[in-house]
Amino acid sequence: MALISLVGITKRFGSVVALDNVSLGVESGEILGVLGENGSGKSTLTKIIYGVYVPDSGYIELRTDGLMRRAFFSSPKEALLSGIVMISQRPQLVEELSVLDNIALFLGYSRGRTRKIVESTMSRFNIKLNADALVGSLSYTEKQLVELVKALSFKPRLLILDEATTYLPRDVKARFYEALRTFASIGGSVIFITHKIPEALEVCDRIAVLRRGRLVRIFSRKDVFSIDDLRKAMFEEVSPSVATERVEEAKAEDGKVLRAEGLVVLDDYGKRAVSIDELVVERGSVHAVVGVAGNGQKELCEGLSGLRKAVEGRVVLDGEDVTRSKASERASKGLVYIPEDPFRTGVVLDLTIMENIRLFATGRLSSDTVKKVISELRISPPEPRIKSYMLSGGNLQKLSLSRALLLNPKCMIVHNPTRMLDEASSRQVKLLLRDSARKGVGVLLVSEDIDEVIDVADKISVIANGRIVKTLPAMYPRLREEIEEAMSTYA
Ligand SMILES: Nc1ncnc2c1ncn2[C@@H]1O[C@H](COP(=O)(O)OP(=O)(O)O)[C@@H](O)[C@H]1O
Numbered sequence: 001m002a003l004i005s006l007v008g009i010t011k012r013f014g015s016v017v018a019l020d021n022v023s024l025g026v027e028s029g030e031i032l033g034v035l036g037e038n039g040s041g042k043s044t045l046t047k048i049i050y051g052v053y054v055p056d057s058g059y060i061e062l063r064t065d066g067l068m069r070r071a072f073f074s075s076p077k078e079a080l081l082s083g084i085v086m087i088s089q090r091p092q093l094v095e096e097l098s099v100l101d102n103i104a105l106f107l108g109y110s111r112g113r114t115r116k117i118v119e120s121t122m123s124r125f126n127i128k129l130n131a132d133a134l135v136g137s138l139s140y141t142e143k144q145l146v147e148l149v150k151a152l153s154f155k156p157r158l159l160i161l162d163e164a165t166t167y168l169p170r171d172v173k174a175r176f177y178e179a180l181r182t183f184a185s186i187g188g189s190v191i192f193i194t195h196k197i198p199e200a201l202e203v204c205d206r207i208a209v210l211r212r213g214r215l216v217r218i219f220s221r222k223d224v225f226s227i228d229d230l231r232k233a234m235f236e237e238v239s240p241s242v243a244t245e246r247v248e249e250a251k252a253e254d255g256k257v258l259r260a261e262g263l264v265v266l267d268d269y270g271k272r273a274v275s276i277d278e279l280v281v282e283r284g285s286v287h288a289v290v291g292v293a294g295n296g297q298k299e300l301c302e303g304l305s306g307l308r309k310a311v312e313g314r315v316v317l318d319g320e321d322v323t324r325s326k327a328s329e330r331a332s333k334g335l336v337y338i339p340e341d342p343f344r345t346g347v348v349l350d351l352t353i354m355e356n357i358r359l360f361a362t363g364r365l366s367s368d369t370v371k372k373v374i375s376e377l378r379i380s381p382p383e384p385r386i387k388s389y390m391l392s393g394g395n396l397q398k399l400s401l402s403r404a405l406l407l408n409p410k411c412m413i414v415h416n417p418t419r420m421l422d423e424a425s426s427r428q429v430k431l432l433l434r435d436s437a438r439k440g441v442g443v444l445l446v447s448e449d450i451d452e453v454i455d456v457a458d459k460i461s462v463i464a465n466g467r468i469v470k471t472l473p474a475m476y477p478r479l480r481e482e483i484e485e486a487m488s489t490y491a
């Protein structure tokens with residue numbers, strides 16, 4: 001049974017259409033995710049439900065006395081009176097008051113009565129807090145927990161969380177999720193807003209994806225979520241012109257672009273850093289190797305790319321044994337490696353951005369193409385004629401990535417490609433990796449960032465102590481837990 005329905009909601013801010021004819025319902029006992037990138041309209045949606053904004057068109061229906069009736073909220077207070085509570089990213093608490101007094105203020109009850117309610121809420125939802133602590137003395141995480149207890153003590157019908165868990169540590173997120181599940185199990189409804197796919201996957205029964213103010217699709221847990229579909233719904237399809245078209249040229253009929261067998265590589269001190277039974281990168285896919293830093297990632301990349309000798313085993317590139325080939329030979333056969341250190345990427349610092357891009361291109365590139373490359377990856381400053389030493393590390397990394405793609409590689413090895421980048425650039429790089437895969441490149445993404453790996457990869461291997469300890473397809477269920485468990489078990 002629906003608790004609340006949005007019907008054809010449109011909201012504009014000047015020329016920006018923040019929400020475009022969005023219709024969406026939330027059931028009783030359901031956790032509905034709203035997933036979208038920054039600026040996709042998520043907060044606007046919550047603010048309309050919470051009475052902060054009035055929509056330009058469309059309306060809200062709320063179940064009242066068993067019937068769906070139109071609701072008009074012109075302030076959060078009115079929404080609250082209808083049983084709707086919101087928790088946002090920023091705690092809304094009075095620093096000078098205790099936890100208890102904050103909640104008493106919110107509920108409008110006496111201290112004594114509030115204390116009883118708070119105690120029963122904490123025990124029911126398994127949250128522990130000192131109700132007498134001064135809010136000003138609490139950490140951000142504790143304040144968010146106070147917000148949760150405050151909201152649940154109100155016994156709302158609908159709880160909205162707008163990125164409320166984004167900045168919380170793992171274990172506290174888990175406590176939030178558990179509380180939300182308990183709340184839903186007793187008939188409460190939740191709207192869970194996030195821009196992170198793993199968060200949405202973990203806790204939601206359904207996921208509504210917003211893109212540029214439009215509702216793109218609603219996924220239901222019953223249909224088994226596919227991360228790939230979520231990604232596709234969330235991000236616009238982009239086709240960076242720099243990505244390659246080498247698809248037809250790949251020779252390996254079995255689709256294995258890169259294969260390592262029994263590979264043993266030593267570190268700088270002659271100790272075994274990598275010992276891999278088998279690792280296969282397939283054409284047209286992103287295979288991620290994730291692990292805590294210093295578990296042999298660098299040696300693995302160097303062993304595969306030819307910068308470090310294999311003392312045992314074989315490296316096979318598109319059907320050809322390249323174990324004895326130098327890095328430059330492997331590169332000319334279509335294996336490109338982009339190390340994590342931007343100053344070792346082979347960008348010539350004394351050349352301009354344009355010269356660096358042209359240096360490796362197979363044909364002659366027009367300056368329009370170069371400009372396009374620069375703007376697609378948001379290389380900053382976007383000026384083809386400045387010397388590369390003017391660029392920051394992150395921008396050097398983007399430059400080397402774009403250049404690598406111009407080489408039309410068969411296989412690309414990238415190590416921590418977004419670590420130095422801001423959010424917009426990381427997203428662009430992730431899209432580029434996806435797009436390269438779509439065009440047939442086999443991408444090996446070696447990364448420490450679990451979120452990144454879950455966002456981008458088709459297959460995920462966990463590396464620990466130089467060994468692959470687990471390999472999983474990027475499909476739910478419980479992918480993240482499996483990865484974390486493997487990382488900690490073998491650490
Ligand atoms: N008060 C406002 N005034 C002008 N533009 C706004 C306002 N609130 C949101 N927007 C714009 O509406 C779009 C959606 O924003 P928002 O709902 O905050 O997205 P999200 O929460 O998904 O990041 C963005 O382009 C944003 O710049």
Ligand SMILES: [Mg+2]
Nearest residue numbers: 042043044163
């Ligand atoms: Mg927002």
